[in-house]
Ligand code: SF4
């Protein structure tokens with residue numbers, strides 16, 4: 560396979576893990592517990608629909624989430640679990656019309672969400688690493704896809720923690736191999752509010768770092784590792800992130816950027832950046 564075809568197949572695989580709310584019955588707006596303090600519109604128990612969810616599963620205030628400062632809603636990303644559960648696992652049934660499946664559907668969603676999140680990291684890791692480790696990751700990816708093809712009752716029986724341990728050990732191996740090429744040893748995790756303006760941060764390891772409100776404007780970020788970094792309110796204006804590693808939709812949704820910010824092709828630019 561040519562490099563271009565490989566790149567395209569990774570892009571397609573990651574795109575399938577982008578939330579497609581039009582193909583979902585608003586599951587996250589019902590299934591999840593959330594609070595006003597975390598940037599959601601109300602304090603709500605799991606299973607209770609948000610009061611802004613319409614009868615046809617749309618958000619009544621979608622275009623005003625920013626105005627209402629609903630950062631929790633703006634940041635949330637389900638890694639494509641919503642449409643998978645609605646369209647594939649429940650074949651288009653919805654929790655409102657089929658209330659007898661609602662509780663089960665929400666539990667299945669919580670498991671598929673975790674599996675899809677791990678799948679997303681596995682694909683990113685596969686893209687970034689050498690052939691030796693890729694074989695191990697390929698098996699984990701295949702296993703993941705098989706699990707989400709199962710029936711709801713079987714999905715509920717999946718040992719997510721056991722699978723997660725194996726995924727984490729694969730990801731650690733990838734990070735270890737990436738860190739070998741780093742310019743410096745990583746000793747700091749806390750970069751809250753730090754100004755990096757226009758620095759060359761190519762290949763830097765920001766995995767699990769606190770980048771809250773950090774200023775990365777104009778920085779060079781080729782192969783920069785953002786695995787698990789907290790990027791709330793980080794300034795990404797005028798940066799090219801197309802080649803950075805492990806950057807999720809949720810990180811993008813919580814950071815600040817502008818029309819010049821370039822993001823990986825599998826992610827969606829927030830409306831507020833345009
Ligand atoms: S669960 Fe996912 S696809 Fe469904 S509404 Fe929420 S974000 Fe959109």
Ligand code: SF4
Nearest residue numbers: 588609611612618632
């Ligand atoms: S405000 Fe809209 S996006 Fe947020 S939880 Fe309610 S329906 Fe969902």
